[in-house]
Amino acid sequence: MARVELHDIRKSFGKVEVIxxxxxxxxxxxxxxxxxxxxCGKSTLLRxxxxxxxQTSGRIxxxxxxxxxxxxxxxxxxxxFQSYALYPHLTVGENIGFGLSLARKPKAEIAEAVNxxxxxxxxxxxxxxxxxxLSGGQRQRVAIGRAIVRDPKVFxxxxxxxxxDAALRSQMRIELTDLHxxxxxxxxxxxxxxxxxxxxxDKIVVLKDGAIEQVGTPMELYDKPATPFVAGFIGSxxxxxxxxxxxxxxxxxxYGIRPEHIRLTDDGDWHxxxxxxxxxxxxxxxxxxxxxxxxxxxxxxxxxxxREGREIRAAPMPEREFRFxxx
Amino acid sequence: MRRKTPYPYWFVAxxxxxxxxxxxxxxxxxxxxxxxxWDLFSQTxxxxxxxxxxxxxxxxxxxxxxxxxxxxxxSGLKTVLxxxxxxxxxAGIFAQGFLRAVVFFPVLVSTxxxxxxxxxxxxxxxxxxxxxxxxxxIDGPGWLTNPDLAxxxxxxxxxxxxxxxxxxxxxxxLASISPEYYEAARMDGATxxxxxWRVTVPLVxxxxxxxxxxxxxGGMRLFDLIWxxxxxxxxxxxxxxxxxxxxxxxxxxxxxxxxGNVILFILIGVLVMPLVYWLNRREVxx
Numbered sequence: 001m002a003r004v005e006l007h008d009i010r011k012s013f014g015k016v017e018v019i020x021x022x023x024x025x026x027x028x029x030x031x032x033x034x035x036x037x038x039x040c041g042k043s044t045l046l047r048x049x050x051x052x053x054x055q056t057s058g059r060i061x062x063x064x065x066x067x068x069x070x071x072x073x074x075x076x077x078x079x080x081f082q083s084y085a086l087y088p089h090l091t092v093g094e095n096i097g098f099g100l101s102l103a104r105k106p107k108a109e110i111a112e113a114v115n116x117x118x119x120x121x122x123x124x125x126x127x128x129x130x131x132x133x134l135s136g137g138q139r140q141r142v143a144i145g146r147a148i149v150r151d152p153k154v155f156x157x158x159x160x161x162x163x164x165d166a167a168l169r170s171q172m173r174i175e176l177t178d179l180h181x182x183x184x185x186x187x188x189x190x191x192x193x194x195x196x197x198x199x200x201x202d203k204i205v206v207l208k209d210g211a212i213e214q215v216g217t218p219m220e221l222y223d224k225p226a227t228p229f230v231a232g233f234i235g236s237x238x239x240x241x242x243x244x245x246x247x248x249x250x251x252x253x254x255y256g257i258r259p260e261h262i263r264l265t266d267d268g269d270w271h272x273x274x275x276x277x278x279x280x281x282x283x284x285x286x287x288x289x290x291x292x293x294x295x296x297x298x299x300x301x302x303x304x305x306x307r308e309g310r311e312i313r314a315a316p317m318p319e320r321e322f323r324f325x326x327x
Numbered sequence: 328m329r330r331k332t333p334y335p336y337w338f339v340a341x342x343x344x345x346x347x348x349x350x351x352x353x354x355x356x357x358x359x360x361x362x363x364x365w366d367l368f369s370q371t372x373x374x375x376x377x378x379x380x381x382x383x384x385x386x387x388x389x390x391x392x393x394x395x396x397x398x399x400x401x402s403g404l405k406t407v408l409x410x411x412x413x414x415x416x417x418a419g420i421f422a423q424g425f426l427r428a429v430v431f432f433p434v435l436v437s438t439x440x441x442x443x444x445x446x447x448x449x450x451x452x453x454x455x456x457x458x459x460x461x462x463x464x465i466d467g468p469g470w471l472t473n474p475d476l477a478x479x480x481x482x483x484x485x486x487x488x489x490x491x492x493x494x495x496x497x498x499x500x501l502a503s504i505s506p507e508y509y510e511a512a513r514m515d516g517a518t519x520x521x522x523x524w525r526v527t528v529p530l531v532x533x534x535x536x537x538x539x540x541x542x543x544x545g546g547m548r549l550f551d552l553i554w555x556x557x558x559x560x561x562x563x564x565x566x567x568x569x570x571x572x573x574x575x576x577x578x579x580x581x582x583x584x585x586x587g588n589v590i591l592f593i594l595i596g597v598l599v600m601p602l603v604y605w606l607n608r609r610e611v612x613x
Contacts, residue, residue, distance in 0.1 A: 052510050073516030085511035089529040099515030102525070150515075 002063055002153035002186040003028045004049065009058035011044055011210075018044055019210045021058070026188060026203070031180050033189045035197040035233070036207035042190045043158055045207070049188060050079050050156050062153060078147035079156040082163065084139050086131040086146075093118070093127035096145040117145045120182070137168045141175075148183065157189040161196060173199055194234050198222070206230050228254045228324050237285055237297045239322070246293055252323035259285065259299035261320035264306075268315035272296070274306050288312060354592075361586040366579070377586035386563040390571035391590070395598075397482050397567055398546030404486045405542045406535060409493025414527065416494065417501050427498070431491035438488065442555025445484045446471065449556075471557055474564035481556050481565055485549065493538045500534025501527070536606040540599060547595050568594070 004026040011019035019041050026032045034042040047053035049060060051072035060068045067075045078099075086095050094101075096117055097110040105113075118124045121141045131139055140160060147155055157176075161169045177200050180187055191197055197204050198218045206213040206221065206229070214226040218234075225231035231239045239256045247255040262270075264286075272290030279302065286298040286306055298314060306312070361377055363370040381387050416427050433441065448455045449470035457467030470480040508530060512522050528535075550569035553559060559566035559574065566574075568591045575584035 050514065052513065071516075072514045077514075079511070079514050081507045081511060083505060083507050085505065085507040087508065087526070087529070089532070098512075098525075102512075102515050102517050102521055146511075146515075 003061075004154060004186060004188070005059075005061040005064075006045075006049070007059040007061070009045070009048060009060065010056045011041075011048060011053065012056045017056075017210070019048070019055075022212055024205060024212065024215065026186060029184050029186055031177075031187045031189065031200060031202045032205060033191060033197040033201035033203070034205050034207055035191055035194060036213075037192060037233075040207040041210040042192075042207050044210075046079075046156050046158055046188060046190045049154075050077060051075050052079075075154075076152050077154040077156060078150055078152040079158065080140075080143045080147050080160045082159045084131075084143040084160075084163075086139055086142055088131055091128050091130055092123060092134070092142050092145075095131065095142055096123075096127075096149050098146060099150050113149050114145075117149045120148070120179075121145050136164045137172060140164065140172055144176075144179065148179075153186065155183075155185055155187045157187065159191055160189075161191070162193075169196075176200060195236060198234065204234075206233060225256075225322065228256060231256045231322055231324070237299065240293075240296050242293055247323075250321075250323055252325065254324040256322035256324065257316045258320065259297040261317045262296070262298045262314050263317065264298065264300055264304075264312055264314050266313055268313035270296075270314045270316075272312060272314075274308055274310045274312055277304075277306055277308060286312075288314075290314070357585050357588055360582060361589045362582075364582045366581060370582075373582070377582045378590070380583060381586055381590060386566065387571055387587070389563050390559075390566040390568050390587075391594070393478055393566055394547055394568040394591070394594070397478060397485075397549065398543050398598075400479070400482045401485045401489065401546040401549075402539055402542040404482075405490050405493040406538050408486065408490050409497050409538055410528075410531065410535070412490065412494040413497030413501055414523065417498055427494075430494050433488045434491040434495075436488070438551040439555045441484065441488050442552050446556050449480060472561060474561045477557050477561060477565040478567075481553055484556065485546070485552055488552070489542060489545065493542065496538050496541075497531060497534050500531040500537075504530045532606075532609060536603075539606065540603065543602070544595055544599060547591065547598070 004024075006022050006024045009019055009022045010017060022045060034045060036042050044053060048055045051067070051070060051074075055068060058068070059066055062075060062077070072079075087098065090098065093114050097114045100110045100113055114127070115124070118127055121144060123138070123141055123145060126134065126138060126142075131142065134142065143160065160176075161172050164172060173196060176189075180200075189196075189200065201218055203215065204218055204221050205215050208229055214221060214230045216224075221230060221234045225234060225239075228241050232241055235258055237259045239258045240262075242255045243253060247253055270290050270293065272288045272293070274286055275289050275295075276287040278285040278287070282302045284300050284302055284304040284306065286300060286304075288296050288298055290296045296314075298312075300306070360370065362372060362374060364373050364377075365371070412430055416423055416430065420426070447453075449457075451457060451467070451469040451472055454467075454470070456470065460467040468476055471477050504527070508526050509522055512526050517525060548569060549567060550573065553565060553567055553570050554573070557565040559570040568587060572584050572587035572591070575581075575587060
């Protein structure tokens with residue numbers, strides 16, 4: 001059991017409050033992703049949960065136990081850092097067993113635990129190497145190995161994939177998801193990449209300016225964004241959002257339509273001109289300049305033969321339009 | 328195939344000329360003069376007689392041993408104290424900037440000034456150090472007059488004078504260690520002491536290499552502080568190679584003096600080269 005509860009967590013640096021009273025429950029075994037733009041407070045919140053940063057006020061409970069004043073190691077959690085923080089003077093095996101050796105566990109016990117983890121993460125053949133001799137993905141796995149060797153209740157990940165290239169990131173997303181399924185532990189994961197959030201999370205917490213904007217499953221956030229911010233943040237390409245006259249005509253403060261929910265059709269009411277075409281293979285992203293609306297992004301199929309400068313007509317899928325009150 | 332042109336050598340030439348004139352020629356010349364008995368007007372080739380004489384004279388070999396002791400002691404103390412001071416002065420303590428300046432200040436002071444000041448402070452009866460000790464009922468030793476203590480006393484003054492530079496190098500070394508290493512260690516349950524031994528000491532190794540090498544070479548070549556404080560005395564008890572060389576030169580034994588220089592050059596090479604190799608093997612890339 002490892003249920004993490006945050007009650008009215010606040011954090012100030014000097015006179016500036018950066019976390020404004022966060023209440024959140026992360027259930028046992030859940031993969032929870034904190035997502036938001038830079039400076040939204042997601043890493044600070046993670047560090048508060050880890051114990052590396054002290055909250056100004058509020059309560060943190062793990063399995064009902066107040067851990068707010070405990071040292072990181074006493075909270076029974078492990079953390080994977082953005083830079084991996086692998087000790088360059090130690091081998092892979094020594095890095096993985098570092099925490100156990102600090103706790104003065106018997107050498108045989110450390111070796112057994114390290115081998116078990118190495119097997120799980122397919123690191124067995126790398127145990128005698130130093131971090132600088134590893135690829136980015138292998139370093140990532142070692143960092144994860146160091147976290148899981150202690151068998152903690154909760155895993156924290158602070159943007160662990162941000163140093164990897166796109167292909168490796170995609171592979172590591174799958175490996176992390178597999179690992180979560182295998183371990184069944186509670187995991188809290190910070191990222192600014194909404195694709196990581198959507199693909200890995202059981203629950204996404206969208207943060208903005210130190211407060212929670214919305215909590216939900218990936219599809220809840222995609223289908224029912226509570227605010228224009230969430231609507232714009234979740235989904236790629238981002239949702240087209242319009243305020244002013246366009247929104248007023250639609251009877252709301254902000255009108256939104258996702259690029260994939262716009263049909264290119266000859267009888268469409270919206271007309272404009274193609275400004276730029278991005279061909280992704282499976283999809284084509286059309287950047288258009290529409291009358292009334294202005295710039296608009298439309299996603300269409302990969303075989304589209306649209307060219308820059310061509311006139312288009314389009315229409316929204318009616319059940320897919322979003323109307324928000326004041327943002 | 329690309330044609331070789333002399334063009335790139337023009338860029339190397341100024342440095343090569345300066346190096347040749349100021350280092351290569353004097354070194355080769357001194358190697359030759361070490362094999363002669365010479366004065367300003369004539370020289371006689373005598374083979375290795377100067378070197379044989381150097382190692383036969385107890386006063387001269389004492390200087391050789393003292394040089395190694397002095398360099399080892401000062402280098403060791405500067406390394407240990409420098410790291411401890413750097414850790415203290417990067418820990419966010421009160422008046423940190425001021426204290427850093429205080430620690431570094433002795434580096435800026437003239438060595439002769441430091442030597443003369445400490446000679447007065449270490450005076451057996453009138454010196455401030457022994458007067459301070461007598462206040463607590465302790466009979467202070469003859470810091471510079473006791474043959475068993477003189478070399479160590481000068482070494483301690485050299486450490487006082489040079490630890491600021493070691494501290495500065497270590498502060499730069501500590502600044503290059505990512506805080507995430509310490510955070511990861513905290514997550515793993517490392518105490519402050521464990522963080523120091525298991526994270527700081529290994530990761531600051533490049534700075535340690537620099538400090539050890541600089542202080543070891545500086546210690547072996549040291550002359551001015553010894554000369555200002557003891558002139559190698561009492562007797563030959565605090566003589567080091569550099570002061571021996573100077574004394575031989577003063578006495579007109581130019582060949583013997585030059586042989587001492589060659590021995591010092593070789594000694595530095597013999598001690599430092601393997602050390603550099605060993606330390607570099609143990610260094611880590613952060």
